[in-house]
Amino acid sequence: MNAVKVRNNQTQEVSEIPVGGFFVAIGHQPNSDIFKDFLDMDETGYIQTIPGTSKTNIAGVFAAGDVQDKIYRQAVTAAGSGCMAALDAERYLGEKGL
Numbered sequence: 001m002n003a004v005k006v007r008n009n010q011t012q013e014v015s016e017i018p019v020g021g022f023f024v025a026i027g028h029q030p031n032s033d034i035f036k037d038f039l040d041m042d043e044t045g046y047i048q049t050i051p052g053t054s055k056t057n058i059a060g061v062f063a064a065g066d067v068q069d070k071i072y073r074q075a076v077t078a079a080g081s082g083c084m085a086a087l088d089a090e091r092y093l094g095e096k097g098l
C-alpha cells in the first residue's frame with residue numbers, strides 16, 4: 001500500500017494521496033429509511049425503543065441490534081438485544097393468546 005486514489009464527489013476530480021495504511025469506516029448509518037414513516041427515530045435514523053425493552057412506538061413491532069443502538073454497536077450487544085426482542089415478541093403474542 002503506498003497511495004489511495006480519491007474522487008471528489010462534488011467536482012469529480014480524481015487525485016492520489018500517498019499513504020502507508022488505510023482503514024475503512026463503514027456501518028455508521030443505519031439502514032432504517034423504509035421505517036421512517038412508521039417508527040420513531042432519532043435525527044440520525046436510529047430506531048427508538050422504550051428503554052430496557054425492544055418495544056417501538058408500534059405495539060408488536062420490536063427493534064434489536066445496531067439499528068436501535070448508537071452507543072455500543074457490537075456483535076454481542078446486537079445478539080443480546082436480539083434475544084430481548086425475541087422474548088418481547090413471545091410475550092406480546094402470549095398476551096394476545098396467540
Ligand SMILES: Cc1cc2nc3c(=O)[nH]c(=O)nc-3n(C[C@H](O)[C@H](O)[C@H](O)COP(=O)(O)OP(=O)(O)OC[C@H]3O[C@@H](n4cnc5c(N)ncnc54)[C@H](O)[C@@H]3O)c2cc1C
Nearest residue numbers: 024026027031034064065066067072073074075076078079
Ligand atoms: C467494519 C466493522 C467492524 C466491526 N468489528 C466488530 C468487532 O470486532 N466486534 C464486534 O463485536 N462488533 C464489530 N462490528 C459491529 C458488528 O458487526 C455489529 O454490531 C453487528 O453486526 C450488528 O448486528 P445486527 O444484526 O444488528 O446488524 P447487521 O449485522 O448489520 O445485520 C443487518 C442485516 O439486515 C440486512 N438488511 C438491511 N436492510 C434490509 C432490508 N431493507 N431488508 C432486508 N434485510 C435488510 C442487512 O443486509 C444485514 O444482513 C463491526 C462492524 C463493522 C462495520
